Amino acid sequence: MNGWGTNTVPGVVGRVRFQILGNPWSPWYDAVNTSQPIAPVPGGSITVQANPQRINTDDTLNFLIPPAFCMGDVIAHVEVRVTGFDARPDFPGFSESVGAGSPPVTFEPRRTLDLRYVRVNWGGTTPSDATCRATLLTAVPLLPTPMAFIQPLAGTGVVSGGASTSSRRDDLLDDFLDRHDCSSWEAATEFLGSDCPEDDGAIWVLIAGAFPAGSQGNSRHIPSDVCFTAPNDGPYAAHELSHCLNQIHLGVPCPNGKTAPHGDAPGAWPGGGLLADVPFDVTANTTVRGLGGKVWDVMTYCGTVISDGSDNTWPSPQRWQQLWDYIGA
Ligand SMILES: [Zn+2]
Incomplete structure (x- = not known):
């Protein structure tokens, strides 16, 4: 919006459908923003920010892939739409709809x-x-x-x-x-x-x-x-x-003063055990904000629950892979 108006676009809705490659498309599913427990919200919308941040749950339209579509190679098709933006008594507002497809994501049984x-x-x-x-x-x-x-x-x-x-x-x-x-x-x-x-x-x-x-x-x-x-x-x-x-500990010296004993040295882990991306907690239907935006691997002792109810530990990608390999199919 380049600063025009509030520099935001309210009432942006989205929907998604899925296909296990070569099979029929699923029905359309609405976004899950603000639901608890997490589920599609009919007509669910967000206010699009000029500069969306991954750490803010509702800066993005978030979707859940139904379990029946979590198998094989899966593609998604998303439609995003706004109706009557900036409508006034003498102006019906702007309406626009855009769509995009995703590359395939491969699911494996665990x-x-x-x-x-x-x-x-x-x-x-x-x-x-x-x-x-x-x-x-x-x-x-x-x-x-x-x-x-x-x-x-x-x-x-x-x-x-x-x-x-x-x-x-x-x-x-x-x-x-x-x-x-x-x-x-x-x-x-x-x-x-x-x-x-x-x-x-x-x-x-x-x-x-x-x-x-x-x-x-x-x-x-x-x-x-x-x-x-x-x-x-x-x-x-x-x-x-x-x-x-x-899984053994990861000996990160945490801001709370604790260091998990008998563990891997932080230097042996990507990012020293600090996560590079923002985790999403599907139970709470929210991003995991961490302490000052920092989230450490789950096998550290950095996991003090902080005031907004979220936590500062989550499995890092390497942890996820190690657990994935151990749990097996
Ligand atoms: Zn432990």
Whole structure:
């Protein structure tokens, strides 16, 4: 607009359709801006800025690809339209519509994670089933899995965290590891009646009711299939789940003064573990703004939840690739 008017264009709507190459086009889908949970909003629009910023969720029209179209080579066709811009009593305004196609994006299958949660009375609080589900659901977008099966661990009620100390946490993890896995000793003595559990292929996640100062998540081994995490913090749970999925720390000295121990040196990672692009959280339907616009890799200790409710950690592209390779098809 070169400074004319408000230098913005309100009421810009968009729609998209998809094609798995060689197949019929999908129906049209509207933009998802402002929806919660994320879904197309009929007639959804944005105000186009003169200088759109990737970090601002609604500076762009955002679309969701329906799961049925997340396979094979997929192309998108987008239409963007404005009707009656700058209309006045004696002027109907400007109307314009433009369209564009995308190059193909190739989808590959990944394994769907199976997660079982255990409610742990911790810091004097017991998490509800809803809290446990929400905690894990908000971790799923940080992991390269199309979705996750999330259920309570069968036959397990609320577990007592006792004094809620780190040693109690590790005792609990050891108890559940023993319940989950068949040790070589148990396998060797099964004919004598040792209890050798069947591998259910799931990751068991112990979820604390509250996380008083000094509490810390953990996974006793890397990789593992049992971990312990804080409630209501998706990136925190994704960090612990990533330990289970064979990821070690990344030792970035964080602005909060913490450095994750026993990890890779930041110099060994692209950007020193600082993400170059803006992540998008499909659970919250928002960009991840981070601390002062900075977002670090999920395996650092930089993940303090900041005031606007977003977080400052997210998987970096290299982390995503490593998790992708480990999870497998
Ligand atoms: Zn860790």
